[in-house]
Amino acid sequence: MRETRRNIAVLGSTGSIGRQTLDIIAEYPDMFNAWLLVARSSADLLIQQARQFRPHMVIIADEQYYEYVRDALEDTDIEVATGSSTIAQAVTAPEVDTVVTAMVGYSGLESTIAAIGAGKRIALANKETLVVAGELIDRLLKDSKSVLYPVDSEHGAFYQCLVGERMQDVEKLWLTASGGPFRTFPKEKLATVTAADALKHPNWSMGAKITIDSATMMNKGFEMIEARWLFGILPRDIEIVVHPQSIIHSMVAFKDGSVKAQLGLPDMHLPIRYALGLPDCRLASDCRKMTIEDMATLTMERPDREKFPLLDTAYRAAHLGGTAPCVMNAANEIAVAAFLQDKIRFTDIYRIIEKTMEQMPHVESPTYDDYVTSNDEARARALSLIRD
């Protein structure tokens, strides 16, 4: 057992992963302390969390809520700040031990890079960081004592299957996917589904953006790229397999013909608990445990790549490398936001991503500034395609 509590910075504390991370921190008060909480704009929930967890500091990224949060916490000694550059600075504070990156999309990149620069332990929930800038993050990690622990359930599964193994013995990673709400839905009818239909995920309760990404299976494409960087494996050695029950969280196939799988209930608290316990221990919990009934029927099937073309788009982007995955991510963020606002059809999400990728210039071995420029330009391009 560690002598001192780990101080945790929770970036995106009011989102789905952030709230569940705080559940885990509350479950083990002798081991963890919420030191910094960061939210984009959910001011009331941030205030409530601050009162409960008494962090050293809270940051509300959207400046228009700054005074509201500051005034609400005036009677406490909690420091209140605002602005996105403040986040990147705050995570480097010497008191911070672990940074949980649970913000949505591209917005996680700057602070993750800052945390790597400061050699922090990172529990990575923001997969877009590795999708957008995996090449750069990979280079930065080589010169840093920082370690990335995956929070994503599939990557937590790979990590657990790989404990005690050598990467040269791995033949391939089998990345499991639930298939989302439209797995058995006729392809021809996908054009008419609504945001409400797409938000009904069969197994996982998650934020709106990732739920739509699951419905298009873009999420699985992102996770393939995430696995590529986390485990240093080529995209062609990662195969996606649809497993509708979401009990097997992923599998590793070895060169001797053996396959290891990791199982668990579909509850994000489990991978968060595992990531926060690393590298010391598994955190014992009173959570609901799996029964024979939970694993009585486990099925596997191949993904329908015609119905879910973004799987191939993701492999193509991963193969191209450079800024291609960054452009794909930017177009996806814009398209998903437009779909959630009923501005485009479900199948337009594919079209906008494909068109944006076609039209954007490609940059090899990008610097941080190249990613920033590509992201900005791809967003503008995607927006103009939506207006057409």
Ligand code: MG
């Ligand atoms: Mg996942």
